[in-house]
Amino acid sequence: MSEPSISRPRRWDKPFSLEPGSEDEMTDTAVEILLGKPPFSEIDPAGFKRSLPLHDIIKNDARIIGFDDGDIVVRRGDWGNSAFFILSGNVRVGLERGKPTLPDEILGRHDNKVKTLWESFAQLWRNHSVPEVRKLDSVFSKSELKTRHAHNSTRIYLQEVSAVLDKYHTARLDAGHWFGELAALGRTSRVATVFSEGVSQLLEIRWQGIRDILRHDQNGKLKQYIEDAFRERALAAFLRTTPLFHDCQPELMQRIVDQVEFHTFGNYDSPKPFKDLIENQDHTTEGGEPVIIREGDYPSGIVMIRSGLARISQRHYNGRRTVGYLSPGQIFGLDEIRAEVQSLTPVGCSTQLSAIGHLNAVLVPTALVEELLKQNGSVGAADLHEVKTHVSDSGSNSVKINDDTLLSQLVDQNFVQGTSLMVIDLERCTRCDDCVRACSTAHDNNPRFIRHGPILNQYMVPNSCLHCVDPICMIECPTGAIFRDFAQGDIIINEQTCIGCAQCASNCPFDAIRMVDIRDSKGNIIVDSKTRSPLTQATKCDLCIDQKGGPACERACPHDALFRVDMQDAAQVGEAFSR
Amino acid sequence: MKHFWVQQRITFLVFTVISLLILAGCYLFSITLSKTSFASGTILLLCIFFLASYQLRKKISFLPLGSSAAWLRFHIFIGFLSFVVFALHSRLQIPNGLLEVILFLTYYIVFLSGIFGWFLSRTIPYRLLSRGEEVLFERIPMHRNKIHDRVKTLIFDDAQPEQGAALPDFYHKHLQEFFEGPRHQISHILHSERHLHQLKQKISALQPFLDEQEQVRLQQIAEQIQLKDDLDYQYIFQAIIKLWLFVHVPLTYSLIIFSLYHALAACAFASTSG
Ligand code: SF4
Numbered sequence: 001m002s003e004p005s006i007s008r009p010r011r012w013d014k015p016f017s018l019e020p021g022s023e024d025e026m027t028d029t030a031v032e033i034l035l036g037k038p039p040f041s042e043i044d045p046a047g048f049k050r051s052l053p054l055h056d057i058i059k060n061d062a063r064i065i066g067f068d069d070g071d072i073v074v075r076r077g078d079w080g081n082s083a084f085f086i087l088s089g090n091v092r093v094g095l096e097r098g099k100p101t102l103p104d105e106i107l108g109r110h111d112n113k114v115k116t117l118w119e120s121f122a123q124l125w126r127n128h129s130v131p132e133v134r135k136l137d138s139v140f141s142k143s144e145l146k147t148r149h150a151h152n153s154t155r156i157y158l159q160e161v162s163a164v165l166d167k168y169h170t171a172r173l174d175a176g177h178w179f180g181e182l183a184a185l186g187r188t189s190r191v192a193t194v195f196s197e198g199v200s201q202l203l204e205i206r207w208q209g210i211r212d213i214l215r216h217d218q219n220g221k222l223k224q225y226i227e228d229a230f231r232e233r234a235l236a237a238f239l240r241t242t243p244l245f246h247d248c249q250p251e252l253m254q255r256i257v258d259q260v261e262f263h264t265f266g267n268y269d270s271p272k273p274f275k276d277l278i279e280n281q282d283h284t285t286e287g288g289e290p291v292i293i294r295e296g297d298y299p300s301g302i303v304m305i306r307s308g309l310a311r312i313s314q315r316h317y318n319g320r321r322t323v324g325y326l327s328p329g330q331i332f333g334l335d336e337i338r339a340e341v342q343s344l345t346p347v348g349c350s351t352q353l354s355a356i357g358h359l360n361a362v363l364v365p366t367a368l369v370e371e372l373l374k375q376n377g378s379v380g381a382a383d384l385h386e387v388k389t390h391v392s393d394s395g396s397n398s399v400k401i402n403d404d405t406l407l408s409q410l411v412d413q414n415f416v417q418g419t420s421l422m423v424i425d426l427e428r429c430t431r432c433d434d435c436v437r438a439c440s441t442a443h444d445n446n447p448r449f450i451r452h453g454p455i456l457n458q459y460m461v462p463n464s465c466l467h468c469v470d471p472i473c474m475i476e477c478p479t480g481a482i483f484r485d486f487a488q489g490d491i492i493i494n495e496q497t498c499i500g501c502a503q504c505a506s507n508c509p510f511d512a513i514r515m516v517d518i519r520d521s522k523g524n525i526i527v528d529s530k531t532r533s534p535l536t537q538a539t540k541c542d543l544c545i546d547q548k549g550g551p552a553c554e555r556a557c558p559h560d561a562l563f564r565v566d567m568q569d570a571a572q573v574g575e576a577f578s579r
Numbered sequence: 580m581k582h583f584w585v586q587q588r589i590t591f592l593v594f595t596v597i598s599l600l601i602l603a604g605c606y607l608f609s610i611t612l613s614k615t616s617f618a619s620g621t622i623l624l625l626c627i628f629f630l631a632s633y634q635l636r637k638k639i640s641f642l643p644l645g646s647s648a649a650w651l652r653f654h655i656f657i658g659f660l661s662f663v664v665f666a667l668h669s670r671l672q673i674p675n676g677l678l679e680v681i682l683f684l685t686y687y688i689v690f691l692s693g694i695f696g697w698f699l700s701r702t703i704p705y706r707l708l709s710r711g712e713e714v715l716f717e718r719i720p721m722h723r724n725k726i727h728d729r730v731k732t733l734i735f736d737d738a739q740p741e742q743g744a745a746l747p748d749f750y751h752k753h754l755q756e757f758f759e760g761p762r763h764q765i766s767h768i769l770h771s772e773r774h775l776h777q778l779k780q781k782i783s784a785l786q787p788f789l790d791e792q793e794q795v796r797l798q799q800i801a802e803q804i805q806l807k808d809d810l811d812y813q814y815i816f817q818a819i820i821k822l823w824l825f826v827h828v829p830l831t832y833s834l835i836i837f838s839l840y841h842a843l844a845a846c847a848f849a850s851t852s853g
């Protein structure tokens with residue numbers, strides 16, 4: 001049997017500037033010029049490791065790209081994987097305040113490339129009979145947007161920039177500014193659309209690069225910059241995602257923005273806390289979760305989760321019982337402050353808040369919240385009820401389910417990370433495996449999960465990707481092959497750039513990623529041309545991103561036993577677990 | 580839950596209305612002296628085709644054709660409706676021709692096996708949850724072998740030269756057969772643990788004749804017996820639910836073939852038949 005062979009890819013084999021969408025390859029001269037100018041000249045290169053020098057980070061994880069008038073650089077709602085620094089020209093950032101925000105239609109939002117009806121159907125006989133076949137020479141298919149081709153890439157653009165500027169509220173960002181770093185580092189979606197006004201030149205750095213710079217930059221300037229930028233640009237919009245701040249008057253909002261405190265718990269770039277939490281069965285705060293507000297303490301403000309997850313627990317006999325959890329955008333401490341405003345005496349928290357893994361939170365001081373409550377006129381008993389309903393409708397309340405034990409298991413095992421958690425109700429499941437068969441057909445005869453995993457009450461959570469809010473599998477991927485899909489935020493693995501290093505698989509605490517030996521279409525295992533060892537790649541559930549109608553497993557279950565649930569959605573969680 | 584009961588009632592109501600409409604339609608048709616068997620036969624054939632198409636639908640789950648669960652609900656609905664039409668078509672009598680008798684029996688077996696499958700799908704999940712670990716069916720033999728190996732190690736491999744023959748004897752007499760494959764299936768189906776109880780009694784009876792070390796080992800063997808029995812319990816119920824489809828599906832295809840043949844024959848001899 002002949003052995004097809006290629007050499008095993010390594011990190012930086014494919015610099016960012018060689019990825020689709022780039023113009024020219026990043027040269028040493030370009031890097032030197034960049035390093036000579038602020039803000040890069042302010043970074044102390046001495047703090048960087050010899051194997052990971054600043055020069056090489058810029059050379060491999062950054063690229064220079066030019067934009068024409070109206071070209072969209074990032075879109076609101078997309079998942080951020082990189083940050084931008086404006087080298088020349090200027091860009092416009094779409095703002096929501098006052099005027100309507102840029103609508104999706106003019107942003108050229110499009111659906112993913114899904115298989116046509118015929119292609120889907122043809123899977124029945126076109127699927128390979130041997131496992132894990134790859135077309136190694138295939139290139140990423142270009143998208144089919146309403147776009148123009150410029151600067152060696154296909155761009156979505158706004159047709160009449162002046163009309164857009166008249167109609168929508170935007171802010172101007174000039175050369176020397178950063179943008180997109182908050183989404184890239186906070187592992188969240190972009191909060192605003194940014195487009196080029198006139199011709200501009202930007203430096204785009206993928207988040208792995210910024211992470212490395214932040215890690216080794218001893219001056220800490222970039223970190224300070226990022227915090228200031230968040231306060232200045234995104235904080236008000238972030239606060240407004242919660243109904244409490246919807247009608248906040250501008251003057252008060254400004255004071256809130258000025259006085260909000262930022263808090264970070266846990267370690268940003270280590271998957272260890274998660275793994276420890278899962279392996280350590282004693283999940284009390286004493287067992288390692290940093291406490292944000294202790295039970296019985298008077299809250300110094302409301303805590304609003306920016307990224308990560310928090311546990312709400314209560315003393316129960318001699319231990320602590322989980323009674324709910326908070327996901328991004330949700331708040332803690334409001335009820336106590338409201339009660340305090342009503343009774344005019346301080347009210348201690350009846351529950352405790354602690355951080356699960358890495359968490360970013362903002363704290364809005366009590367005095368300002370009281371002012372806000374009075375301004376909203378929601379202090380009276382009747383209004384209180386109204387606001388409460390309002391808040392829970394919009395999903396800003398904590399997530400709770402009737403079954404305490406189940407809830408606490410879901411939190412303990414970190415399944416609350418899942419934005420698409422696969423759950424099988426074993427009281428309905430007849431173990432027919434139709435779900436696995438459907439998955440297999442949708443993935444070239446390679447099922448991406450088996451019906452096996454931890455069982456909580458009557459629910460099994462198979463070892464299938466949860467599509468975490470904070471996907472720590474992405475943290476250490478050297479090439480960025482595991483990424484968030486631009487449109488939907490699902491976590492996908494790019495077969496073209498996966499080097500098989502297994503970082504993602506070992507970081508994922510849910511055993512959701514498998515490393516597989518890949519083959520050519522004849523079924524021969526592909527081997528590394530140098531070491532002669534088989535080449536592996538990471539695979540996992542991709543929510544049938546290229547299939548019509550989404551995940552096949554869910555649709556295939558004859559007994560409605562298999563469902564997917566977004567654990568960030570309080571209403572959905574309550575409904576799913578009380579069927 | 581409330582939603583579930585409302586849905587059930589609506590389904591039942593719709594079913595009754597449709598059945599009555601079919602009966603009324605056939606009655607009205609019959610008083611015009613037309614041959615109602617053509618009409619009921621056609622509806623029946625359509626029902627059977629639809630029922631069989633569910634199996635095909637399962638093969639193309641990746642297409643957005645509605646959930647399999649919705650299809651199953653509809654499959655059950657049409658299945659019951661087909662029974663009403665079948666009763667009407669056969670006038671609740673056992674036919675006399677050989678083909679007709681085969682057709683009649685096949686329909687009944689498919690229909691009854693359908694009801695049986697429905698019952699199984701509602702009850703077996705609870706049973707599977709009630710005992711033993713959740714194990715994939717295909718992996719059960721592997722787990723069984725592992726348990727058997729563990730037991731053999733406990734009995735033979737660790738044996739000291741001076742060790743007595745009590746445990747090996749006990750193994751050959753009472754355990755070997757038990758560990759070799761799935762056992763006591765009927766008891767499991769009947770939810771009986773009598774066999775386990777008897778085995779445990781035998782173990783208790785042996786206990787006084789063992790030294791301390793052997794007693795510890797026997798205790799460990801007893802744990803393995805429980806594990807193996809749980810595995811057998813999982814095995815038989817998972818097997819039943821798989822086996823059931825092997826009856827229901829192939830017979831459905833036979834039913835289609837017989838029905839088509841019957842329809843052709845009925846059409847060909849339409850002028851001479853009643
Ligand atoms: S691979 Fe693991 S860590 Fe990554 S999104 Fe899926 S479940 Fe989460």
Ligand code: SF4
Nearest residue numbers: 429430432433435557
């Ligand atoms: S399809 Fe449904 S019933 Fe069948 S094994 Fe999967 S979850 Fe269980």
